[in-house]
Amino acid sequence: MPLSFHKMHANGDDFILVDARHSANPITSAIAQRLGDRHRGIGFNQLAVLLDCADADVRLEFWNADGSVLDVCGSATRGAADRLMREASRKSITLRTTRGLLNCERTSSGLISVDMGEPLFHWMDIPLAEEHETLALPLPGNPVACSMGNPHCTYFIDDLSGLDIAALGPAIESNPLFPRKTNVHFVQVIDRQHIRLRIWERNGGIPLGSGSCACGAAVNGIRKGLLDHNVEVECDGGSVHVQWNGKGNVTLSGPVEPIYSGTIPDSQLKPNATPL
Structure with missing residues (x-):
């Protein structure tokens, strides 16, 4: 039978929710x-599938638009939480x-806040191809690495203006140091509670925002002693807030908005279907 979907965005970081409960x-x-194709499909940065779950309200499975799997997506997680809380008339929900x-x-204030879990810093957790100190990677600019369930590499730059993200991002993403590739952040510290972030997203290009990248960038700035524990992360599409006290879990808060809803016909759920 046809599946329902909801297209949403978080500061321009667009995603769809497919309800397969x-x-x-x-x-x-x-x-x-096929669905991620912006010319012949729905188009999105990420897709989140809502699935039945025994120990949470819903289990989420994430996909990139190029058909690759990812472990976490802060924007789509917030979108799923918003949708499910509205559906159930609740103010909190648990997702797996x-x-x-x-x-x-x-x-x-109407923002959606998500406990994004604990950041990981060991070189094998990123993962890196070989052992290195993740506070200063052996790359030009000595970037910082962490994992939020997906790999993040953060460069702290004095001035982001004029930086060619499209030229720099792909080479860093695919550097042999990162066997699973990496998200790449370019961060300008405005003050200890405010950063400007531009992103090259693993398997995705340049997004207007990214929840997990905002978390990774803020965490790496806090680790370096550049930031306080509550940080406004200003991306191209808008701002989110990240809170981390230097240990334990990271909290991400920000807006989400619905765009439209629809159904995916059976014909598009067949292995060899032609594009929409």
Whole structure:
């Protein structure tokens, strides 16, 4: 039967939610890639599949638009939480991802806040191809690395203006030091509670924003002693807030907005379907 979907965005970082509760999960790499095509499909940065779960309200599975799997997506997690809380008339909800159980809530100002789990810093957790100190990687500019369930590499730059992200990002993303590739951040510290972030996203290019990248960039800045524990992260599409006290879990808060809803016909859920 046709599947419903909801297209949403978080500061311009667009994603779709596919509701596969009470049914078999039909999404494959080929189908995610077909739906992600901005010319012949729906188009998105990420896709989140909503699945039944025994120990949480919903389990989420994430896909990139190129058909690759990812472990975490802060924007789509917030979108799923917003949708499910509205559906159930609740102010909090628990989601399961490969990061574990994530507690989500709607703040008094209407933002969606998500416990994004604990950041990881060991070189094998990023992962890196070989052992290195993750506070200063052996690359020009000595970037900082961490994992939020996906790899993040952060450069701190005095001035982002004129920086050619499209030229710099792909080479860093695919550097042999990162066997699973990496998200790449370019950060200008405005003050200890405010950074400007531009992103080259692993398998995705230049997005207007990214929840997990905002978390990774803020965490790496806090680790370096450049930032306080509550940080406004200003991306190309708008701002989110990241809170981390130097240990334990990271909290991400920001807006999400619905764009439109629809159904995916059965014909597009077949392995060899032609594009929409």
